[in-house]
Amino acid sequence: MLEVNDLHAFYGKSHILHGVHLTVGRGEIVSLLGRNGVGRSTTVKAVMGQVAARGSVKYQGEEILGLKAHEIARKGLGYVPEDRAIFPDLTVRQNLMLGMKSRKPGGRWHMDDMFELFPRLKERADTAGGVLSGGEQQMLTLCRTLMGDPDLVMIDEPTEGLAPKIVEQVGHFLSEIRKRGISVLLVEQKLAIALDISERLYVMGHGRIVFEGTPRSLRDNESVRKEWLEV
Template sequence: MLHVQDLHAFYGKSHVLHGVHMDVKPGEIVSLLGRNGSGRSTTVKTIMGLVDGRGSVRWNDHELLGLKPFEIAHRGIGYVPENRDIFPKLTVQQNLLLGEKRKQGNPRWKLDDMYRMFPRLKERQHTAAGVLSGGEQQMLTLCRTLMGDPNLIMIDEPTEGLAPKIVELVAEYLKELKRRGISVLLVEQKLTIALEVSERCYVMGHGSIVFEGTPADLRGNAYIRKEWLEV
């Protein structure tokens, strides 16, 4: 489905990604782990066309490198950025409707689905998004991306700075995606959640993939955890 091979990226003269490789299969949750500055966010931004890359990013056998972000989104890839990027002066419902993809047939996700997953959004549907709490804004961003009916969703640090109860909601959200057959590439620092919901994990260090395996493999590899994950 998604196949990344020998991916390099630069910020000016700074070489950030060094030959990254990874795959995400249909209906699979894959976690991309690593310390801050390891290149995880740059990887998903490069896949999404927000950072210029060199190498290959293939999606259903079509090359994505060189396409604009909106073209990549229209091909069925959703992206939830770390900074959320909600529209603060629009209501919750208006934000959700902006994410809706107009196409023939019945979309997999509707407003009712969003409100069922996160009842708090229904309570706040007519409230300006800018006055929501951080957790509510994260819920809104996750749901707005789903309204685009993606086949793959890339989520950057969805639990960062959230209260434990909201973290549990995000974990349930990820499991719901899996139940509906949507592929997920999850950038996450909380190892517990990543290992709970993922089928496979990649660990990044200094812009390269230093480990690939199952959650069980990672739990059993004390060296990788100590060298590349633990603070």
């Protein structure tokens, strides 16, 4: 579904990605692991057209590298950024409405589904997004992207800074997404969650993929975990 090959990206003169490759199949949850600063977020941003990059990014067989972010989103790719990017002056309901790509509701998700999954969002539907707690904002940003009915969603560090109970809710939410046939590319630092819910994993180091395999093969590979993941 998503095929990334030989992806190079630069911030100014610094070369951040050195030929990253990865694939995500239909209905798969794939995790991209690694320490801070190894290029995981840059990889996702480059796929989304937010960072200039060279190489190849194919989505459903079509080359999308070089397209604008809104064109990529309209092909069916969803993106949830690490900083959540809530629109602070708009209400929860308005934030969700903006997730929809057109005025007409359609697709797999409706606002009521979101409120059912996260009742807290329903309670706060008319509250400005900027005053929500970190956990509530995380739920909102996930739901907002889903309102656009993506077939593949790239989620950058959804559990960072959240209380364990909310982390559990996010995990439940990711499983719910998979049930509806949506693929997920999950950028994570917490190994436990990634091992738990992913079909396949990639580990990044110094702007390259240094390991790819199943959760079981990563569990068994202590040297990769020690060298590239554990702090």
